[in-house]
Amino acid sequence: MNAQPDALSMYRAEIARRRILSAEVERELAIRWKAGDREAGRLLIEACLSYVMTIAREYRQWGAPFEDLVQQGNIGLLQAAQRFDPTRGYRLATFANYWIRAEIRDYVTRNYRIVRLGTSKAERRAVRFFRRAFVRDAATLAARTGLSEQRAHELIPLLAGPDAPIDTGAQSDGPADSALSPEAEVCRADERAQITRAVKSALSELSPREQQVLERRIMSDEPATLAELGAAFGVSKERVRQVEEQAKQRMRGHLRTLAGSL
Structure with a gap:
């Protein structure tokens, strides 16, 4: 057996011994680190290393060595920690989710082309644009990046992730865990709450009609048709479509503003 699996096993065992920080302790450490306490920064970052491994497992079957995915994810964690503001009320692991995934995806895109993502200038523009704008509309992504x-x-499902493996025969790092760690559970709950708050805030910026259109068109279990809404509002189907598109654009703009304020 070579040294790499042993080193990875030792690393896993080491971070498994790190205790999960409460929100209060995490906030105190973050404040101390911002004030120059390097030991506080070390404790803060080490407490989130297991979360990096949780995310890295989602990308194993892209074909990259698992230890490389973890290393890149750790780079993303460090970048997030440098930007982290403990006064905003978010947990570091939740805040770091974007940077961890971005570093892992960039690495996979550069080195492992299993999914043929990022092989053209237009696709690389799409990756960068998606990371900035989180756009989920294919027509908008195509218009802004030059893709068909x-x-x-x-590409949108690959960019949005978690990424489904394309090469099902790719070697993985062992069986995926069937249950999330306690830290991952906390972080997912925090992330869901953050998204819910952001969506509610964005909706509140819309006019009453725009809110009704979005709620009945894309947020309902049984979406209404353009014709149904046109009849309800006394306008044409085309006018409802225009209101829907305008509302989506305003929502995206507001969500980008919220994301940029973090």
Whole structure:
């Protein structure tokens, strides 16, 4: 047996011994680190290393060595920790989710082309644009990056992740865990709450009609048709479509503003 599996096993065992920080302790450490306490920063970051491994497991079957995915994820964690503001009320692991995934995806895109993502200038523009704007509409992604709408439609699930493996025969790092760690559970709950608050805030910026259109068109279990809404509002189907598109654009703009304020 070579040294790499032993080193990875030792690393896993080491971070498994790190205790999960409460929100209060995490906030105190973050404040101390911002004030120059390097030991506080070390404790803060080490407490989130297990979360990096949780995310890295989602990308194992892209074909990259698991230890490389973890290393790149740790780089993302360090970048997030440098930007982290403990006064905003978010947990570091939740805040770091974006940077951890971004570093892992960039690494996979550069080195492992299993999914043929990022092999053209337009696709690389799409990756960068998606990371800035989180756009989920294929037509918008195509218009802003030069992709065909069909290719944009194919890429959005890969960009949005967690990424489904394309090469099912790729070697993984062992069986995936069936249950989340306590830290991952806390972070997912925090992330869901953050998203819910952001969506509610964005909706509140819309006019009453725009809110009704979005709620009945994309947020309902049984979405209404354009014709149904046109009849309800006494306008044409085309006017409802215009209101829907305008509301989506305003929502995206507000969500980008919220994301940029973090």
